[in-house]
Amino acid sequence: MIILSLKNLDFGEFIDFSIKRRFGIITFNRENRANALTIDMLRNIKKAVKYCQTDKKVRGLILTGKGNSFTSGLDLEDIDGSDHQAVKNVEKTAGEITALLWYGKPVICAINGKAMGDGVIYTLASDYRIAVKESFFQMPEVNYGIFPGTGCVTLMPRIIGIAWTRKMLMFAEKISSEKALEICLIDQIVENQDELMKNAMKKAKFLFPKNQTVINTIKLCCNNLIDKSFTKAYELEKIGSGWYEHEDKEKFIEDFTKIFKEDRRN
């Protein structure tokens, strides 16, 4: 069976990958550096996420980390924050990952500890976010004079509102898991690492037997209608609710996604 043979797919250094319940599980594994992201690691994450989006057998993905950190964000020993060109390169890859998560198949985020920088951004882009109770969330970019430009300022006000976005991005406030739950940065708190994967799998189990076209269409509408006028939004929703009229469901999702991605409205 193809799924079994894919279980040990290798996406390169610092990324573990497996498949369970038709969900691709991507685990950040660079424990000695609190799962800080190098440029190579980011590229590998992108490859793994892309693989999940393209492979028809995979119905969604789970993001998690090894050890006590989800990820501490960009590794500033690997990338010099004052080297604008280098930062720009990293941002491009990170931005692509954010977009793949936001527009793609359902994503469950299992936050196993510290989430900083891009870790917070993955949390924002995911559909269901579970965190162990010791987790905290922080955007330290402003301390280094870095603009967090990977789609983060676009997503954050939509998910946690403008007031909390300002506190996180302008004032680098550290957010506990309890506060994160309150402000909708996460959806659930669990006691420990065992509970974390158990609950993530529960959500995967809920999603994988459902009508996948409907699930993906709902996700696209949930994420992308908020900036549209009522009239425009309803037009788009009608396209979504007419999913069954399309012979080729994958093509339908692809086209529907494109409508949102290519919206250049001011």
Add this chain to the structure above:
Amino acid sequence: MFIMSSDSLDFGEFIDFSIKRRFGIITLNRVHRSNAFTIDQLRNLKKAIEYCQENEKIRGLILTNKGNSFSTGMDLDFIDGSNHAAVKDLEGTAAEICKLLYNGKPAICAVNGRCMGEGVVFEICCDYRIATKESIFYMPEILSGIFPGTGCIILFSKIIGISWTKKMLMFAERIGTKKALEIGLIDEIVESETDLMKAAINKAKFLFPKNQTVVNAIKLCSNHLLDKSYTKAYELEKIGSGWYEHEDKNQFLKDLREKIS
């Protein structure tokens, strides 16, 4: 008096209608089926709401229910969820109801009990939402592979935010009243059915002596400016604040409604 005579207006099966404090009170009454919607009932509901919008004597409406369910959504004994054409027809009517509630005169929703599917959708459109404490809110559509396409996703994401929208629509989470209050799905919890109508009439009482042009213009701006750029939103707000310059207030609101949505 005209209002008195319209007290006994009949909009057809499963819809009770009365007028109090210049507010039309629409009661969903199909108790033996937990107020599940048939297509006829939806059409009747639409007629009643339309009547409230058009009648100049009426200043708003209260939407409530008989029995222990506000509504359990579409009656799947009446409409086969896998019959796409039937679902589409029903969705069209439901969407028109949403639009009337969201863009029209002030609407107060008094939920007593279970609120599912279209029930939640209509509730979320309303301007002030009160629920008895045992009420629950739940969107089960995904379990039957139905896309909740009545113009509701835009409303969910704007009113309760993207995260809760996903929990309700993708994961079919059941929401109790305490949580519903916390996330902005309702505005007030009451102890009993008697308190429910008391609280709803209270809000109607607050609204009906106010300047109706201003109330309606505020409602339109509150509901529709979030998705506009600052510059564009402020332009529209200025139109709203210039309400007194217009001779015909009804025409003014109609134009604003057109422009803003």
